[in-house]
Amino acid sequence: MTAPFIPQTDPRASYLAYRTEIHDAIQAVLQGGTYVLGQQVREFEREFGAYHAGGHAVGVANGTDALIIALRACGIGPGDAVVTVSYTAVATVAAIEQAAAIPIVADIGRSSYTIDCDALEKGLGSVDRASIKAIIPVHLYGQPANMPAVLELAHRHGWFVIEDCAHALGAASQDRRVGTWGNVAAFSFYPTKNLGAIGDGGAVVTSDTRLAERARMLREYGWQDRQVSEIAGFNSRLDELQAAILRVKFRHLEAANERRHEIATRYADALSRLGVPVPEICSGVRHAWHQFVIRHRNREQLRERLKAAGVGTLVHYPVPVHLQPAYRGWIQQAGSLRETEMAAREVVSLPLFPEMTDEQVDRVIEAVRANL
Numbered sequence: 001m002t003a004p005f006i007p008q009t010d011p012r013a014s015y016l017a018y019r020t021e022i023h024d025a026i027q028a029v030l031q032g033g034t035y036v037l038g039q040q041v042r043e044f045e046r047e048f049g050a051y052h053a054g055g056h057a058v059g060v061a062n063g064t065d066a067l068i069i070a071l072r073a074c075g076i077g078p079g080d081a082v083v084t085v086s087y088t089a090v091a092t093v094a095a096i097e098q099a100a101a102i103p104i105v106a107d108i109g110r111s112s113y114t115i116d117c118d119a120l121e122k123g124l125g126s127v128d129r130a131s132i133k134a135i136i137p138v139h140l141y142g143q144p145a146n147m148p149a150v151l152e153l154a155h156r157h158g159w160f161v162i163e164d165c166a167h168a169l170g171a172a173s174q175d176r177r178v179g180t181w182g183n184v185a186a187f188s189f190y191p192t193k194n195l196g197a198i199g200d201g202g203a204v205v206t207s208d209t210r211l212a213e214r215a216r217m218l219r220e221y222g223w224q225d226r227q228v229s230e231i232a233g234f235n236s237r238l239d240e241l242q243a244a245i246l247r248v249k250f251r252h253l254e255a256a257n258e259r260r261h262e263i264a265t266r267y268a269d270a271l272s273r274l275g276v277p278v279p280e281i282c283s284g285v286r287h288a289w290h291q292f293v294i295r296h297r298n299r300e301q302l303r304e305r306l307k308a309a310g311v312g313t314l315v316h317y318p319v320p321v322h323l324q325p326a327y328r329g330w331i332q333q334a335g336s337l338r339e340t341e342m343a344a345r346e347v348v349s350l351p352l353f354p355e356m357t358d359e360q361v362d363r364v365i366e367a368v369r370a371n372l
Contacts (some may be wrong), residue, residue, distance in 0.1 A: 010355065017355055025245060044246055047247065060204060068099055073218060077101065079131065084136040085108055085114070086331070090327075123333070135154050135162070148173075166186070169195050170286075184204060186204055198242070199241075260289035260353075267350060267352075270365045274368070293316070299346055306368065313349060
């Protein structure tokens with residue numbers, strides 16, 4: 001009998017793992033009668049902020065909005081430039097555009113897949129440095145960016161630091177969690193994330209009371225007093241149902257991340273012995289293992305062979321943002337993007353979700369071994 005297909009990710013498995021708790025939480029919300037910005041959102045914000053060194057958390061509608069609100073809370077707007085990477089979800093750059101700012105993209109490190117501060121500094125001569133007001137390091141795949149280097153560069157130039165933590169909830173560098181290094185951080189709770197809603201959701205986190213207050217105003221029309229806009233905001237509210245579901249899953253986050261670590265360790269040990277390029281963990285870092293990626297020069301051929309062997313894969317991300325039709329030609333580049341473009345051609349994500357069995361992990365390893 002053919003073994004069941006192994007998907008690259010499986011958000012339904014997360015729901016099934018906590019089904020009773022989730023159903024109870026949903027039922028409580030339905031019976032409570034408050035469905036937007038109520039007690040569940042307030043409690044989730046309190047718990048999420050406490051997890052991030054006692055910071056302020058502001059629940060919003062999705063991760064992209066979290067970035068937009070973070071940018072606008074910092075006063076980023078028309079004429080300002082923001083440095084980030086092109087090897088990321090398009091949401092990172094789209095948020096800069098939606099804040100009416102100008103994206104400047106820098107290259108990534110070959111093994112870290114996060115912003116290369118040395119390459120960025122060398123490339124600053126090719127862009128309008130005076131217009132740069134912020135930098136968004138992306139903790140891609142769950143690997144923390146080199147935050148000491150990012151902070152040193154940002155402090156020297158007077159930039160805000162806005163962390164894109166969509167992939168990296170629970171990751172840490174030097175025993176300091178991502179989301180607590182910069183001025184403000186943005187998180188996504190898209191269903192496939194390490195902490196996934198059953199729908200959409202996001203959060204802004206900051207230790208700065210003023211930025212937190214601006215974020216709260218921005219998510220709801222710029223209100224302090226209801227129906228009176230003090231600043232120009234918009235509607236980006238985390239709803240009660242998603243907050244209740246997130247609170248259930250949040251209780252299990254550390255165990256789920258530990259299982260991700262176990263799976264990633266098994267992959268890395270086995271595949272590195274086969275000569276497969278696997279992620280390099282930077283010194284002093286706790287990786288969140290949102291994705292486990294390998295590299296292959298004939299990626300699509302490998303993916304087809306793995307699919308035939310019953311193993312699903314995905315590509316995060318096949319086209320760098322600066323080469324996508326909507327952005328090609330007007331995004332500024334701080335130097336060469338050689339590593340970015342090479343990664344986009346070669347990287348493939350293997351199955352990784354906490355509910356994977358050891359037998360499934362072994363099947364993936366064997367399928368890669370047999371089809372290199």
